[in-house]
Amino acid sequence: MGPKSPVYEYLRYKKKFPTVWCPGCGIGTVMGAIIRAVMSLGYEKNDVVMVSGIGCSSRMPVYVDFNTLHTTHGRAIAFATGIKLVKPHLKVIVVTGDGDGLAIGGNHFIHAARRNIDLTHILINNSIYGMTGGQYSPTTPVGAFAYTAPYGNIEPDFDVVKLGIAAGASFVARTTVYHVVQMGKIIEKALKHKGYSLVDVISQCPVLYGRLNKMKSPVEMLRWQKEHTVDVRVTAKRSPEELKGKYIVGIFKDEPDMPEYVTEYQKLIDSLKEGATKR
Amino acid sequence: MSRAKHNHRAHNHNKEGFKLEIRLAGSGGQGLITAGMILAKAAVLTGRLNSVQTQSYGPEARGGASRSDVIISSYEEIYYPKARKLDLLLAFNEESYYKYIPLLKEEGVLIVDEDYVPEVREKNAVRFPFIRTAKTEIGTPIAANIIAVGFIGGLIKVVGEKALKEAVASSFNEAFREKNLKALEIGYRVGSKQSDRMRLV
């Protein structure tokens, strides 16, 4: 794939490439999948907004030719909420990492999910704080190593999918960078979905997480992703032992009829207008 | 480009006019902040008077001490918005009476609920059973605050019954409007009889 690929039409590659991401990083693959989903849905670039917080994944908005907003650590969803409420026709994609989206930004995440506001939240989950150099995050598994968990992590990790479902998001899915075709399809569905759509993308950070956890090459990490995932549609046929330590991937929740916040607010506005004419 | 608003002169304080400093004090939940608000609103609705209402309130919405200050003035501007030397003190309980009586001007008027502040020594004191009257005439003790508004309105004269009615009517929804207008009228009638007590300065 070279600059002739139509994906490049959506990139600020002439000015902004190469990216800040390390060789073997999974974030670029996710960026490609998002762009292909936008292309396949035929969205106008002017109608797409990408909002991010702080972290490696949050650098993505620099490279894509949309309306792009790179905000503060953890708060991307709150900024996106303001944009979506003012211009509901815009397709607002929020890209966060795991530390950014779940630790410092956890509160905004669960409340936006609760409101079921029409945002597409792509959570690029590499289980590590990459930009600050390898500290453990809310999705670092117990026992894994990080520079702030030098003796192994003792904190239980979040199950992002369960968290999203419990908080009230109406579309919740998980995929991995390895499953790039599935990731593309899921992101496309998430974009089309009206309501809060959460996609937990298991990604790899070979430079920090991999090196500290005996997986030095990107290939090893992708192989790990392949070997540690089970499709949600076949989990019923697997024993608990078989599912232990595995990421379940696929679409967990897809309820397009749940009341969506911006739509509900518009209904409120319309009802007040009707009331005024009656009087 | 200078952005001075305008250079005030204190001319309005040289011409004849008056400034009334009123304090309504009692327990939280007796509606004295509402009473102060309505009194101030009535003054403003006359179109001739200026008014400021402030309050001190604690985080507790019921019980505890509650106090509302109203300044009514014929001058264009009211600067310091709180009452300092009182022209009129309304005390709905003993505690408020003892607490604020030192601030009453020599010629100031004291109004107390006679059932709750049994003994007052001040010669310019008016005693009236606000809460009891509210219970018997309106059917609820809560209306005592509006009886007090009427009473004060009648006593100070300057606001007038029309503006008081307008202020009460616009402060309550239909369910409570009639009762409160009645309370106002009762208070106004009794208060008017005391109007010779008030001297405006």
Place this chain on the structure above:
Amino acid sequence: MQDKGKPTLIQGNIACGYGALAAGCSFFAGYPITPSTEIAEFMARELPKRGGKFIQMEDEMGSLAAVIGASIAGAKAMTATSGPGFSLMQEHLGFAYMTETPVVVVNVMRGGPSTGLPTMTSQSDTLQAGFGPHGDYCAVVFAPSSVQEVFEYTVKAFNAAEFLQTPVVLLMDETLAHMRERFVHPPADSIEVINRKEPEMPFAWFKRFEMTPDCISNFSAFGDGYRYHITGLTHDQMGFPTAVSREVTDGLEKLRDKILNHKERFTYYEKFMTDDANWLIVAFGTAARSAKQAVIEARRHRMKVGLLQLCTIWPFPDELIAELSRNIEGIVVAEMNMGQLIREVKRACPRKLPILGANRYDGVLITPDEIIHSLKVVHGNKER
């Protein structure tokens, strides 16, 4: 809705709401906190009636974030809070400075630090309002002193925010916020409303953060066809992150100079009986009302006192202090804190004059008597 032109009695917080609507505010995000909550309640009631949007966010950081997002999408947007909430908002206030996003942040001051005195008055966020967020920038802060002024300065805050493309802080205090006072809603056509400068050039020529002679760039809302990048990182004229020395310096100086270039236009104040004054009080907010009363009373005792009421606190109007200090013998700075504004007055006063504070920080409005007492002290010092 208020009858325009007819006097009525409303609370300071409500006047702030009317001011916002008059300025064209169509978005409000907030989080409940005493003593500012009435503003949020008002906006929740009034905005949807006008097609605007209100949202109660999960915290104050989220509130200002949503407000900035709304402004980037083209709406005039505001939030209102008090001490602890204002502290939480500092990071996003900094983001708005850096990204040149017009927003209005109302801070109704109560006693602090921390939870402090939630229901009592204060002016102890005076310095925080000017220097709260980390980094270098130039804050714009307005402070009204009456219910009518709250309306007026809320409109002015929006105008300054839109014109300068920067956050503007409206500093109120609990006394003013909860005070009910006569208010006359001016007719709509008499209210000056300023909107942000928008681009007219083709997309290819557009630079969101273009260096212009007066340092004000064109603002295009997201979705209006000019795609660009916004970041809290130090950025170039296109909006992309940069660490190039020249670009970093120019970018930061732009944040400062766009304010200083228009300082005079947005410096509001009132001189009260200063023409023949030998003694000067400097005050703002409700303390300025106590100070006016002190002026009247001091003059009855043949003390020639005047008041400089600052309605723009930041950028601090050094020039005014310099001008007024020429013919006076001493200054009293009256404020409800332990002495914040007085630092600026001392710094800005070019003459060696006795400058004394009249301070109160127990949650109660400073009284005229307390100010007069300080006047007497400063007067006595000079006599000796």
